[in-house]
Amino acid sequence: MDLVIENNVIAKIGWEGSGCAISQASASLLYDYFVGKTVSEAQTFTMQDLLDLLGIPLTPARLKCALLSLETLHKAIASK
Numbered sequence: 001m002d003l004v005i006e007n008n009v010i011a012k013i014g015w016e017g018s019g020c021a022i023s024q025a026s027a028s029l030l031y032d033y034f035v036g037k038t039v040s041e042a043q044t045f046t047m048q049d050l051l052d053l054l055g056i057p058l059t060p061a062r063l064k065c066a067l068l069s070l071e072t073l074h075k076a077i078a079s080k
Contacts, residue, residue, distance in 0.1 A: 001013065001014065001073070003073075003080065005039060005077075005080055008040070009037070009039070010035055010036065010037055010038070010039065010042060011035070012035065013031040013034060013035060013073070015027055015031060015069075015072075019065065019068070020062075022065040023065040023066065023068050025054070026050065026054060026065070026069045026070075027068075027069035027072075029053055029054065030069045030070060031069070031073070033053060042074070043077060047067060047070065050066060050069075051066070054066060
């Protein structure tokens, strides 16, 4: 993941990956959503917030796919 933070604001998020449609859609929606938002907003974004953003019901197996991008974003922010 390519994460650029300027003045505590997420300026750019880039990612490359392959996976199921849910994981790809989740990553795309999440990363587009956070460009221009503060680091604090990203750190406090929850699983339920992501599910609301996706707007579709998910089975327990697909929930893991959807949450992968959020976990990756949180880890990338923590490593900065």
